[in-house]
Amino acid sequence: MEGVGDGSDKLVTVDVRPDSRTFGKxxxxxxxxxxxxxxxxxxxxxxxxFWVSGLDTSMIFIFDVASDPAxxxxxxxxxxxxxxxxxxVGPHGAYALPGRMMISGLSNAEDDxxxxxxxxxxxxxxxxxxxWMPTADNxxxxxxxxxxxxxGYDARVLPRKNALLSSSFTGRSNCMMDFGAMLQDEATMQRxxxxxxxxxxxQRTPRKVFHVPGAPLEDGAGQ
Amino acid sequence: MSPARRWRTVLDSEGEAFDLRELFHGRISVLSFIxxxxxxxxxxxxxxxxxxRPAWTVAQDPVLAEAGLQLLSLSFDPDHxxxxxxxxxAESVYHGSGSDWRFLTTGSRAALQPILRAYDQPIGTKDxxxxxxxxxxxxxxxxxxxxxxxxxxxxxxGFLDPRLVLADIxxxxxxxxxxx
Numbered sequence: 289m290e291g292v293g294d295g296s297d298k299l300v301t302v303d304v305r306p307d308s309r310t311f312g313k314x315x316x317x318x319x320x321x322x323x324x325x326x327x328x329x330x331x332x333x334x335x336x337x338f339w340v341s342g343l344d345t346s347m348i349f350i351f352d353v354a355s356d357p358a359x360x361x362x363x364x365x366x367x368x369x370x371x372x373x374x375x376x377v378g379p380h381g382a383y384a385l386p387g388r389m390m391i392s393g394l395s396n397a398e399d400d401x402x403x404x405x406x407x408x409x410x411x412x413x414x415x416x417x418x419x420w421m422p423t424a425d426n427x428x429x430x431x432x433x434x435x436x437x438x439x440g441y442d443a444r445v446l447p448r449k450n451a452l453l454s455s456s457f458t459g460r461s462n463c464m465m466d467f468g469a470m471l472q473d474e475a476t477m478q479r480x481x482x483x484x485x486x487x488x489x490x491q492r493t494p495r496k497v498f499h500v501p502g503a504p505l506e507d508g509a510g511q
Numbered sequence: 512m513s514p515a516r517r518w519r520t521v522l523d524s525e526g527e528a529f530d531l532r533e534l535f536h537g538r539i540s541v542l543s544f545i546x547x548x549x550x551x552x553x554x555x556x557x558x559x560x561x562x563x564r565p566a567w568t569v570a571q572d573p574v575l576a577e578a579g580l581q582l583l584s585l586s587f588d589p590d591h592x593x594x595x596x597x598x599x600x601a602e603s604v605y606h607g608s609g610s611d612w613r614f615l616t617t618g619s620r621a622a623l624q625p626i627l628r629a630y631d632q633p634i635g636t637k638d639x640x641x642x643x644x645x646x647x648x649x650x651x652x653x654x655x656x657x658x659x660x661x662x663x664x665x666x667x668x669g670f671l672d673p674r675l676v677l678a679d680i681x682x683x684x685x686x687x688x689x690x691x
Contacts, residue, residue: 386665
């Protein structure tokens with residue numbers, strides 16, 4: 289936030305050890321250097337690294353939180369997300385899969401709208417694949433395609449059901465504009481997602497699109 | 512996803528030394544990391560149990576058998592899991608025939624460490640060496656490796672289903688058939 293500290297996004301560590309003399313206090317702060325709207329984050333499946341997505345700049349920051357949990361270290365920055373993914377913009381959720389991370393995008397480089405994709409990387413930060421959200425153009429035969437807006441936001445997996453559920457929000461053009469101005473602009477207010485998608489997780493193909501008005505945002509899938 | 516790492520340090524249950532590269536070459540492999548003292552029902556017994564179905568299926572399915580599928584269970588407890596112990600473990604957990612399931616170990620911790628690092632398999636020692644679940648912390652991970660030595664999928668606790676592993680193996684075989 290501008291005017292706070294050095295103005296950069298940070299990973300801040302709070303001591304939660306009840307017997308520690310610094311219990312409840314900030315014991316470490318790691319700046320990523322700049323304002324990226326580092327936003328949602330997630331641990332890798334082995335809980336050794338914490339990924340934080342920079343919504344504004346499409347950069348992803350990977351911290352080692354296992355070597356010294358009280359002093360996380362920024363060990364890698366992915367600055368090629370847009371290029372890697374074939375045009376996805378605004379990495380948002382970071383969700384752990386075995387040996388890999390699934391990043392749900394928020395937008396795209398072509399028009400900054402909400403049309404976006406899920407993007408996979410290895411735990412080492414190597415790009416694997418992009419799965420675009422279904423639309424009438426790329427998935428005309430999927431059930432519920434009439435509700436498919438192609439928007440994204442978050443994702444969760446229930447492996448024993450072979451189910452991947454993704455949700456939607458809005459694109460970069462809305463997300464980064466003045467909130468008050470956005471509320472006054474009727475056309476802009478139309479550009480919010482109203483869909484959730486059930487995928488065949490193993491095949492990474494959409495099975496069904498649900499109509500969920502009002503930007504469904506966070507997913508939660510019980511295990 | 513990435514190349515399966517290759518090291519020259521594994522021993523089979525007869526004590527014969529192998530280069531992992533030789534074992535992977537030209538074979539579809541399912542590799543799991545285990546230790547025989549593990550009693551955690553969500554750990555090594557689960558990993559070994561889950562490999563029974565592919566092992567059995569290979570024994571019954573000539574197509575899979577012809578495809579050269581092999582199962583590899585590699586110990587990360589070389590101090591205890593000598594080749595002799597692995598042989599005994601193999602006899603206790605698998606009595607089938609017709610599939611190629613090897614139970615491997617290494618000659619020392621020093622020989623093991625590069626393998627663990629390469630496969631992102633951190634192992635921690637518990638404060639209580641007599642913990643009823645076993646003396647180590649570890650994360651269950653099973654790897655599917657293609658004939659070119661590429662890791663093609665990783666299965667952890669919630670994702671390790673033998674039907675899924677078999678489906679992935681069939682997918683690899685279909686991919687090979689359609690390769691120009």
